[in-house]
Amino acid sequence: MSRAPSAPRRAFTTRRRVATVGVALVAATSLAACAQSQREAGGGEGGTLTFGAAGAPDGFDPFYASDGETFRISRQIMEGLVGFKPGSADVEPELAESWEHSPDGKAWTFKLRTGVKFHDGTDFNAEAVCKNFQRMFDQTGAGQNQALSYYWIENFGGFSDGKTPSLYQSCESPDPTTAVVHLTRASSKFPDILGLPSFSMQSPTAMEKYKANDVQAQGDSFVYPEYSRSQPTGTGPFKFASYDEGNGTIKLVRNEEYWGEKTKLNELIFRIIPDETVRKQELESGAIDGYDFPNAADLKALRDAGHNVQVRDPFNIMYLGITQKNNPALKDVKVRQALAYALDRETLVKANLPEGASVATQFYPDTVDGYADDVQKYPHDPAKAKQLLAEAGVPNLTVNFYWPTEVTRPYMPDPQGIYNALAENLRAAGITVNPVSKPWNGGYIDDVDNARADIFLLGWTGDYNTPDNFIGTFFGTTENRFYTAGSPWGADLADQLKAADAEPDEAKREQMYQDINRKLMSEYLPAIPLSHSPPAIVTSAEVEGLQTSPLTAEEFASVSISGQ
Structure with missing residues (x-):
């Protein structure tokens, strides 16, 4: 992750990815435990x-999801061509x-695992791979709505109707164990x-x-077909069994025919327990065996009670954000720089974020290619902030500062406390702050996405380890929540990001992203990176x-429960 200037860099991932990989997947292990009554009911080995x-x-x-709770379940019952170490x-x-690509990076040949079947007995082979890609590419009507096909649109672009360009072109299956994807x-x-x-195989x-x-x-809203409601079918170690919507309970069972361990x-x-305090109480009572994103203030008490608290590496x-x-004042880079100098991010990290959090100097961790040292x-410098505001002709700057309620995020565990600290910093630099708070799903995200906020709190947990997943997502188009279309450099930045993403030479691409990061933090500054925060996960003491x-993509596969 990106660290404060004086802190050492600590790599938890390699900074280079290899084009061809030929080793077998090591299954990720994750959580396991159970309340006594559930252990008795479940029986068997685990x-x-x-x-x-x-x-x-x-x-x-x-495919029709973008929410973490759907993905948490999907990861247990479905698998992709590639996974994450x-x-x-x-x-x-x-x-x-394994896989390899053509010199121009447009054709990718995947050698497939043999002897794998989907949960319904269908063979997994190259034909199934191509049918999956064609299914995604052939979306029509509601299926093309970004609220449904979010990750396809964000990563591949358009569909087979050709209305919008697509990264995906076609898929061929020269033999059952070989699939070739053309970009x-x-x-x-x-x-x-x-x-x-x-993009799991279904x-x-x-x-x-x-x-x-x-x-x-x-x-x-949308009406989903039977497949999405009750028949998801993958190749993973668990199979979908049932969803009791009235009781908020989803049940998966072991896949006895799983190809791996x-x-x-x-x-x-x-x-489903929406309230974090209730989740904690249910863990303490033994009714559940774990939950995600415990409040940072509760970590010590959870550990003291004998629970197993693990803090992830921050990604x-x-x-x-600055809209x-x-x-009009926010269009001047001097004003945006003044905001950056006004913020005491070192104190914010120490006082408002969990142990292991760090100050960010750019928009992604130092374990991602293109990070520029x-x-x-x-640095925190209220005098410098006031000087820049005076030079920009707005010594009495006023901003509407949006912050979300009814939410915690892995990168933002205490939105109100973080807002209070930053607002105090801004006021100390002579800036008038008008607070605007709205529920996360009750107007906040809508206002931010539609560029209604002057400044706002937001963040991102990486989906995978590339620069494009961070700064490409944030600034890859001019019509974004920062409204860089209103800046003379907005289109240039978007073009630079597209060019860097499309560069097949790794060394050249690395340099291109470094150059972009330098410009982002000097002449552009469309937002101010604040911090990287390590989210925790907690289970009962029996979990091994x-x-x-x-x-935050744990798999509940190769686990054990002490005493079982």
Whole structure:
């Protein structure tokens, strides 16, 4: 992760990815435990693990999802051509044993694992791979809505109707164990993106039988087909069993025909418990065996009570967003630099974030390619901030500062406390702050995405280990939440990011991203990176074999429960 200037850099992932990998997948291990009654009910080698989920999934078809609760379930029952190494953000083989690409980076040949079947008995082979890609590419109607096909649109672009350019071109299966994916251009994010749950391999037979693509818009929401509601079918170590929506309980069972090492658990249950305090109480009572993102203030008490608290390596960024659309003063880079100098990020990290958090100097961790050690820094300097505001002709700057309620995020564990600290910093530099607070899903994200805020708190947990996943996501188009379309450099930045992503030469691409990061932190400064924060996960003391993921992408597979 990116560290404070004086702190050493600590790599938990390798900074280079290899084009061809030929080693077998090492299955990620994760959580396992269970309340006594559930152990008795589950029986067998590993009994039942009950995990407290923070919310209900949107559905069970990960292609139509962008929420963490859906993906948490998808990771247990589905697999991709590639996966992520346990404890890191780097790719490794999963359903593909190896891969290689053409010199121009446009053709990718995957050698597939043999002897693998989907949960319904359908063979996993090259034909199934191509049917999956074609299914995603052939979306029509509601299926092309960004609220549904978010990750396809963000990573691949358009669909087969050709209305919008697409990174994906075609797929061919020269033999059952070889799939060739053709792209329209080289991309730094390929094949990493294939490790995302949205691009998991799903049974073509089940998708056709249960009409997976038959999603319909209904007002501001969607009606999902039977496949998404109750028939998700992958190749993973768990199979979908049931969803008791009334009781908020999702049940998965062991896949006895799994191609790899079978999970020790008989059952994996997710109980939907939206309130974090209630999740903590349920863990303490033994009703659940673990939950994610415990409040940083509770970590010591949880440990003292004998629970197993693990803090992940941080692979995220929290930033102060700046929207240039509504407040003319914010279009001046001197004003944006003044905001950066006004913020005491060192104290923020020490006082408001969990142990292991660090000050960010740019928009992604130092374990990602293109990280530049020599970017412009902004130490806390209220006098410098006042000087820049005076030079810009706005010594009495006023901003509407948006912060979210009814939410905690891995990078933002205490939104109100973080807002209070930063607002105090801004006021000390002579800036008038008008607070605007809204529920995360009750207007906040909508206002931020539609560039209504002057400044705002937001962040990102990386999906995979490439620069494009961070700064490409933030600034890759001019019509973004920062409204860089209103800046003379906005289109240039977007073009630079597209060019860097499409550069097949790794060394040249690294230099291009370093140059972009230098400009982002000096002449552009569309937002202010604040911190990297390590999110925690907690289980009961009986859990053994937890392997945390910086992507918050744990798999509940090779685990054990003491005494079982």
